[in-house]
Amino acid sequence: QHAKLLQQLNIGLVPERAQAHYCLHYRGGQYLITLARDERPLMRPIPAAAEAAAEKVFSKFRHISQWNFIKNLQPSQPQAKPPIQFVLHPQGQPPLVYDPAEPYIQLCHAKAEEPSPAYKFQFINRSEHRLYVACLYLDHLFEVEVNYFEPNVRLVDPGDEVWGVNGRAIRLRMPDYIREYNWKDEILYLKIISSPTPFKVDMFALPPLDAPEAGPLRSGTKGFEPEARQPAALHWQSQLIEFRVRNPYWKEA
Structure with missing residues (x-):
């Protein structure tokens, strides 16, 4: 179920941290999302004991995926000189x-x-x-x-x-x-x-x-x-x- 959800969110898992953009950590009973090459949390941690904790983690990654899609949005034929x-x-x-x-x-x-x-x-x-x-x-x-x-x-x-x-x-x-x-x-x-x-x-x-x-x-x-x-x-x-x-x-x- 989680693998299907990741595919729907256009999120891929990679075997090596060096290949990733973001990392999910479990520390002290909390889930933290960080940059792949940094240990500092990008947002408020999610308590693992919280109701629907896994769904909340997926929701954050969905949000990040949407944000990156918008940031990287480009036309198929960009102009050489910005208008x-x-x-x-x-x-x-x-x-x-x-x-x-x-x-x-x-x-x-x-x-x-x-x-x-x-x-x-x-x-x-x-x-x-x-x-x-x-x-x-x-x-x-x-x-x-x-x-x-x-x-x-x-x-x-x-x-x-x-x-x-x-x-x-x-x-x-x-x-x-x-x-x-x-x-x-x-x-x-x-x-x-x-x-x-x-x-x-x-x-x-x-x-x-x-x-x-x-x-x-x-x-x-x-x-x-x-x-x-x-x-x-x-x-x-x-x-x-x-x-x-x-x-x-x-x-x-």
């Missing part, structure tokens, strides 16, 4: 035009006594066509937020622009567990989807999983289902922008 140009506007600093050749954008969280840095996100249509554009936000707790634009899919003319959250400033606030577990960086992503024909992104929405530290439980998975496939729109494109936000308290082990 949407991303510009980061740090508060009080010159704008940064993102270079797709760079592997990621490096930012830094503020310390507790410092004000949180603020940014505005600008997206410019550099193609010769009117494009429908959406932006998905993917975070460290496997959340997919689809309402980065208002409405979440915007029609943008050539040379025109659209701003994240209607041009309001976005503040970076470091979650407690990033410091407590001594993560070097908090990894965040923006996934830009563009198409000359209309499309919907609500099916991609995923809530965050529970953070490793104690706190109120959040709801389970929703939205994107494993059997969903790529959008049917012709000539759609996707761009993935990675942010590495440095933990100012990080200490090299």
Whole structure:
């Protein structure tokens, strides 16, 4: 039964840890999910004695599988030059035009006594066509937020622009567990989807999983289902922008 469920979730088991992306551990009466090359929990552990513990573990892996599917979503024929140009506007600093050749954008969280840095996100249509554009936000707790634009899919003319959250400033606030577990960086992503024909992104929405530290439980998975496939729109494109936000308290082990 479990093998069939894994197949439905597009999750494969591998014989060697070096081949895996994630690992399931049993420690002190709890199930922990970690990166394959790291022992720190990615989310709140699941007590083995809890009701339906195995189903809860599968639910977490299902959520992670969906999140990775969305993160890695690409068209069969990607354009050599991305149609949407991303510009980061740090508060009080010159704008940064993102270079797709760079592997990621490096930012830094503020310390507790410092004000949180603020940014505005600008997206410019550099193609010769009117494009429908959406932006998905993917975070460290496997959340997919689809309402980065208002409405979440915007029609943008050539040379025109659209701003994240209607041009309001976005503040970076470091979650407690990033410091407590001594993560070097908090990894965040923006996934830009563009198409000359209309499309919907609500099916991609995923809530965050529970953070490793104690706190109120959040709801389970929703939205994107494993059997969903790529959008049917012709000539759609996707761009993935990675942010590495440095933990100012990080200490090299």
